[in-house]
Amino acid sequence: MTNNNFDSKAFRTALGTFTTGVTIITATAADGTRVGITANSFNSVSLDPPLVLWSLAKTANSLPVFSESRHWNVHVLSVEQEPLSGRFASRGDDKFAGLELDEGMTEAPLLPDCTARFQCRTAFMHDGGDHIIFIGEVLGFDQSDLPPLVFQSGQYALTARKPREEVRLTQAEPPPECSYTEDLLGYLLGRAHFQMVNRLQALLDEQQLEQAQFFILSVLCIRDGLTLAQINEYIAYTGYTVDQDDMDVLIQCGHVVIEQGRYRMTADGRDASLHQIAQAKAIEEEIVEALGPGDAMALKLLLKRLIARTDPGLPDLWAVSS
Ligand SMILES: Cc1cc2nc3c(=O)[nH]c(=O)nc-3n(C[C@H](O)[C@H](O)[C@H](O)COP(=O)(O)O)c2cc1C
Known part of the structure; x- marks a missing residue:
């Protein structure tokens, strides 16, 4: 037939x-x-x-x-x-x-x-x-x-579940002259980022570190022995630029040493960084639990696609150094 x-x-x-x-x-x-x-x-x-x-x-x-x-x-x-x-x-x-x-x-x-x-x-x-x-x-x-x-x-x-009830961050209607809505991707990404990072703040306060210094430690934790210029290249995606004063704070509290213009992490610095990573993982675990593993995986995949799509050509922190 x-x-x-x-x-x-x-x-x-x-x-x-x-x-x-x-x-x-x-x-x-x-x-x-x-x-x-x-x-x-x-x-x-x-x-x-x-x-x-x-x-x-x-x-x-x-x-x-x-x-x-x-x-x-x-x-x-x-x-x-x-x-x-x-x-x-x-x-x-x-x-x-x-x-x-x-x-x-x-x-x-x-x-x-x-x-x-x-x-x-x-x-x-x-x-x-x-x-x-x-x-x-x-x-x-x-x-x-x-x-x-x-x-x-x-x-x-991948599956991403669609809740029965629409997820709305506000119940109010925005004024008609305002074209800023809660569905603006930049707003959603920014808010999600700050709400997550702010949950690290208590630990950073305890460690007496600013966000910028936290970024420096995260970079040195992955790749040690960088110059100030290199550190700035690697944290450029955060919007922060760090200077000598930030490095001096880390040196004074014993987290970092400088050798021939290159910054290296001390055992103390690595320990502080490991605490931050543990805290970040604990926050993530809680979020994955709430979203469900499938939705969390879909979220990560979409974020990676978005990052790759908007990447201005940043150096790859994880790449094996030559
Ligand atoms: C996602 C996907 C779904 C498929 N569904 C079927 C199916 O329902 N029935 C079928 O006969 N072949 C289906 N195929 C194709 C078979 O898997 C494929 O022809 C396979 O080589 C057959 O193996 P065989 O020739 O060793 O028996 C599908 C392939 C893919 C990638």
Whole structure:
């Protein structure tokens, strides 16, 4: 059944707008050959009895094994498993090479570290055009907190939850003549930054350090032995420029020494810096907990993209020095 007026590329593109998770479905043949494919056609069918489905292209190498095996496992992939998705979407010889497997209920291979897993027995197989539709009875399942990998319009994506209630920072309407709104990206970024950094302030007060001196210590903690000019290059992104007075404060409190025009951290300085990092990590942990790991990962990814997009060409602090 073909329709010559049907633009199959456009059809595929339109279908791709339906956002899905990504699964790997595995089975083992009677002779022990293991097969697995990446599939996003997975879906739920019935709760009672518990049934799920997916469809397999008739051209797939694994079709004979899936058609004959009584069992197969569906693995809902987590974000970190994107490389596995690529591996099982290619026509490799042994896609399981080097992979550690968990003990499953059946002979079908069971992959670890997934968002969810469904161990199934084939209930029905239906012809579905150029695919075969597999319907399976779920014998067992499990689930983790790992954020799921998403597939949208031919690209991998992350989930960011949309709260039922709109998040509004103010309930008041801005005056009509004011074009400054809470949705201005610069405002959101600035406010988020200051609200987070201000939570470090208590520690900096205790350590009797200004923000600029905190930035200096963070830079020296990553890369020691810099000149004042180099330090300023590395902290340029903060908007601060530090001078000799800032360095003298750090020298006087024993955090930094100067040797031939280059600043080095002392053991005391490293200790102060480690406390700051520990505090920053504790603040982050609390925020990740509140946002959820998937949203936190999506936030970081978007921030990195924004930073890369707006980078005026700053030196790379983490790059190995020549
Ligand atoms: C995100 C994604 C989803 C896919 N979904 C399916 C699917 O639902 N059914 C299918 O037959 N192939 C699907 N594929 C393609 C198969 O993974 C691919 O053809 C694989 O190489 C088949 O393996 P095999 O030939 O070893 O059986 C998908 C590929 C990707 C990247």
